[in-house]
Amino acid sequence: MTETSITAPYYRQNEPQPGEPEKWWRFFTFSTDHKVIGIQYIVTAFVFFLVGGFLAMVMRGELITPEADLVDRTVYNALFTMHGTIMLFMWTFPVLNGLANYLVPLQIGARDMAFPRLNAVAFWMVPVFGTILMASFLVPGGPSQSGWWAYPPVSLQNPTGNLINGQFLWILAVALSGISSIMGAVNIVTTIIRMRAPGMTFFKMPVFCWTVAAAQTIQLFGLPALTAGAVMLLFDLTVGTSFFDPATGGDPVLYQHFFWFYSHPAVYVIILPVFGVFSELFPVYARKPLFGYKFVAVSSFVITGLSAIVWVHHMFASGTPSWMRMLFMATTMTISVPTGVKIFAWVATVWGGKIRLTTPMLFALGGLVNFLFAGITGIMLAAVPFDIHVNNTYFVVGHFHYVIYGAAVMGIYAAIYHWFPKMTGHMYYEGLGKLHFVLTFIGVNLNFLPMHPLGLQGMPRRVASYDPEFAYWNVIASIGAFLLGVSVLPFLLNMISSWILGDEAPANPWRAIGLEWLVASPPPHENFAEIPTVVSEPYGYGKSEPLIAQQMASTELASELS
Amino acid sequence: MSSVNLDQNLNTAATVHAADHHEEGEHRLVGFIIFLLSESVIFFSFFVGYIVYKTTTADWLPAGVEGLEVREPLINTIVLVSSSFVIYFAERYLKKENLWGFRALWLLTMAMGSFFLYGQAVEWASLSFGFTDGLYGGTFYLLTGFHGLHVLTGVLMMAVMLGRSFIPGNYEDGEVGVIATSLFWHFVDVIWIILFILIYVWQ
Numbered sequence: 001m002t003e004t005s006i007t008a009p010y011y012r013q014n015e016p017q018p019g020e021p022e023k024w025w026r027f028f029t030f031s032t033d034h035k036v037i038g039i040q041y042i043v044t045a046f047v048f049f050l051v052g053g054f055l056a057m058v059m060r061g062e063l064i065t066p067e068a069d070l071v072d073r074t075v076y077n078a079l080f081t082m083h084g085t086i087m088l089f090m091w092t093f094p095v096l097n098g099l100a101n102y103l104v105p106l107q108i109g110a111r112d113m114a115f116p117r118l119n120a121v122a123f124w125m126v127p128v129f130g131t132i133l134m135a136s137f138l139v140p141g142g143p144s145q146s147g148w149w150a151y152p153p154v155s156l157q158n159p160t161g162n163l164i165n166g167q168f169l170w171i172l173a174v175a176l177s178g179i180s181s182i183m184g185a186v187n188i189v190t191t192i193i194r195m196r197a198p199g200m201t202f203f204k205m206p207v208f209c210w211t212v213a214a215a216q217t218i219q220l221f222g223l224p225a226l227t228a229g230a231v232m233l234l235f236d237l238t239v240g241t242s243f244f245d246p247a248t249g250g251d252p253v254l255y256q257h258f259f260w261f262y263s264h265p266a267v268y269v270i271i272l273p274v275f276g277v278f279s280e281l282f283p284v285y286a287r288k289p290l291f292g293y294k295f296v297a298v299s300s301f302v303i304t305g306l307s308a309i310v311w312v313h314h315m316f317a318s319g320t321p322s323w324m325r326m327l328f329m330a331t332t333m334t335i336s337v338p339t340g341v342k343i344f345a346w347v348a349t350v351w352g353g354k355i356r357l358t359t360p361m362l363f364a365l366g367g368l369v370n371f372l373f374a375g376i377t378g379i380m381l382a383a384v385p386f387d388i389h390v391n392n393t394y395f396v397v398g399h400f401h402y403v404i405y406g407a408a409v410m411g412i413y414a415a416i417y418h419w420f421p422k423m424t425g426h427m428y429y430e431g432l433g434k435l436h437f438v439l440t441f442i443g444v445n446l447n448f449l450p451m452h453p454l455g456l457q458g459m460p461r462r463v464a465s466y467d468p469e470f471a472y473w474n475v476i477a478s479i480g481a482f483l484l485g486v487s488v489l490p491f492l493l494n495m496i497s498s499w500i501l502g503d504e505a506p507a508n509p510w511r512a513i514g515l516e517w518l519v520a521s522p523p524p525h526e527n528f529a530e531i532p533t534v535v536s537e538p539y540g541y542g543k544s545e546p547l548i549a550q551q552m553a554s555t556e557l558a559s560e561l562s
Numbered sequence: 563m564s565s566v567n568l569d570q571n572l573n574t575a576a577t578v579h580a581a582d583h584h585e586e587g588e589h590r591l592v593g594f595i596i597f598l599l600s601e602s603v604i605f606f607s608f609f610v611g612y613i614v615y616k617t618t619t620a621d622w623l624p625a626g627v628e629g630l631e632v633r634e635p636l637i638n639t640i641v642l643v644s645s646s647f648v649i650y651f652a653e654r655y656l657k658k659e660n661l662w663g664f665r666a667l668w669l670l671t672m673a674m675g676s677f678f679l680y681g682q683a684v685e686w687a688s689l690s691f692g693f694t695d696g697l698y699g700g701t702f703y704l705l706t707g708f709h710g711l712h713v714l715t716g717v718l719m720m721a722v723m724l725g726r727s728f729i730p731g732n733y734e735d736g737e738v739g740v741i742a743t744s745l746f747w748h749f750v751d752v753i754w755i756i757l758f759i760l761i762y763v764w765q
Contacts, residue, residue: 115590193592220596220599242696
């Protein structure tokens with residue numbers, strides 16, 4: 001069998017049913033269709049991405065001059081707190097949940113998630129806690145100013161003395177976000193364990209599903225620790241208990257342990273699905289099987305396991321005993337092994353392939369380059385002596401923005417472009433997509449590369465004013481930030497106009513191999529007319545083996561039996 | 563000929579539907595177990611926090627507090643732990659399709675859980691320290707309160723399952739709920755045993 005027969009849309013006869021994603025109003029209802037919920041997640045998260053990005057641009061506007069002149073210092077504190085909180089809890093987690101929601105059932109050959117109603121509830125909590133967090137701009141005293149990690153005793157200050165203050169709303173929003181994420185994680189993990197199509201063993205499952213399972217496992221064991229810490233912080237703030245307040249005998253460092261036990265692995269919750277996206281995209285656009293598929297798949301869970309034993313590297317400067325610092329330095333550096341396995345596999349996949357530089361491929365390659373850079377500075381930061389030197393400086397800010405924006409957001413863009421034809425049934429405009437990539441890639445590097453020399457020179461993070469000697473790099477970074485702001489415009493224009501006017505997308509525009517490409521674009525209600533039987537590994541590019549067993553439609557089967 | 567075919571189709575459709583239904587129940591159970599594993603990490607975090615506080619705080623007991631009385635909580639513990647066996651036999655009755663036996667033992671489990679909650683409330687009322695009295699008071703009320711909330715949830719879940727057992731033909735649906743509730747109850751019990759050792763035995 002040749003490749004064309006694999007790519008032939010097997011279920012082309014299933015035209016989208018009435019009331020399916022074309023009908024836009026469905027996206028404003030309590031739908032239990034995983035495809036609708038997936039798009040709801042992605043669009044809602046993107047709105048919050050724009051809000052968080054706007055806050056970032058105000059901050060960069062402030063930092064373009066050394067003096068604190070654009071906004072008040074307390075406003076600046078609120079800006080960086082809200083920027084971090086929004087970007088993590090309201091953009092990256094929901095958008096990746098959206099991608100997982102949309103793709104996992106399609107990729108494993110299921111009709112929907114295991115718990116469709118729970119899925120819808122989990123999604124509708126996102127606008128709820130988003131609104132709660134936004135409402136903190138309106139309460140007296142404004143939003144929380146204690147940074148996205150809300151360390152006590154700073155987070156316990158409550159200068160206005162009101163019960164409903166910015167910090168209170170912050171804890172409430174984060175707690176609700178945690179509940180929503182746990183619902184999502186239970187749902188996704190159950191779906192992957194229980195609902196795979198016949199023949200789809202774990203080692204025939206696409207890497208995206210592996211990485212999503214690995215990421216959601218982190219949510220399951222990590223989030224409860226954050227919840228425990230948040231509950232205690234809430235009691236300290238409202239009732240006046242003394243868990244974390246050193247003034248009444250509490251232990252503020254214990255909060256840091258609770259917080260980072262979740263919030264470091266949370267970075268892997270974000271980056272693992274993006275690893276999955278890279279692993280899906282490189283084989284398609286290089287026309288080669290994924291190099292070392294099993295190693296790439298399993299290394300995701302190695303990262304999950306290691307992520308649970310590295311959190312103290314955020315606390316090297318928190319009075320941590322030196323034996324503990326050495327231990328966590330070693331475990332942190334170990335993470336680079338499974339990550340290196342992946343990078344090696346991606347490079348080997350692309351190497352010598354028939355590369356098509358479409359927009360998703362450009363974003364994936366750009367994301368890979370940025371991730372490699374972020375990984376190198378990550379190893380530098382894992383080293384205790386170096387970390388003590390740059391602790392709480394812009395070097396750290398530069399490092400994690402390369403991870404979150406340079407790798408994760410670019411990977412998310414890659415995924416959105418790659419699966420846009422599948423989700424909407426329309427093609428996007430390649431030219432606008434490439435413009436978007438160029439602006440984003442240049443913007444990321446202009447914005448975040450200067451933060452590294454700034455940090456090495458000792459510029460602290462979270463300050464509204466700085467010594468004039470740092471002005472040069474700050475101006476460049478601010479220009480990069482505004483460029484990133486501009487880069488969203490071609491993306492928005494492209495997505496909205498293509499969704500309405502774009503050319504009709506075939507079932508498999510990229511000649512990709514995978515169950516999601518066997519159904520029509522957009523997929524019909526309940527995805528598969530007949531659940532396929534999977535017979536071979538994914539990524540069989542250049543091989544002549546079919547992905548699924550040929551089946552007879554049930555009507556033919558019935559007539560044959562009679 | 564065609565009518566026979568139709569019948570066959572209907573039959574297969576019915577069996578497929580029943581199988582789907584059964585599968586859905588199993589999904590729920592798997593999902594619930596995953597949730598319980600996740601929930602246990604909250605307790606684990608609280609326990610670790612408690613151990614850290616207890617071993618590092620200089621003045622652990624607030625002024626004027628001697629420690630905790632063990633006798634009544636021990637009775638409470640025995641009642642709660644025995645209820646785990648009672649609920650096991652209630653489940654056995656349900657498997658043997660003895661609905662009234664199930665209901666009787668199920669109600670007994672609920673009574674034992676309620677007795678535990680009542681005992682807890684009496685103990686709270688008799689204590690000389692409050693939630694804000696240092697780390698001792700804070701951790702005590704946090705741990706027992708959070709656990710008590712789970713006991714209350716368990717009793718309410720049992721009430722729902724008991725009510726559902728009276729809906730005719732609801733037997734299959736109820737079964738997954740019963741297994742899940744029973745699992746939850748064992749979970750709450752195990753947590754209490756650890757909690758009892760940490761708070762009452764290790765003084």
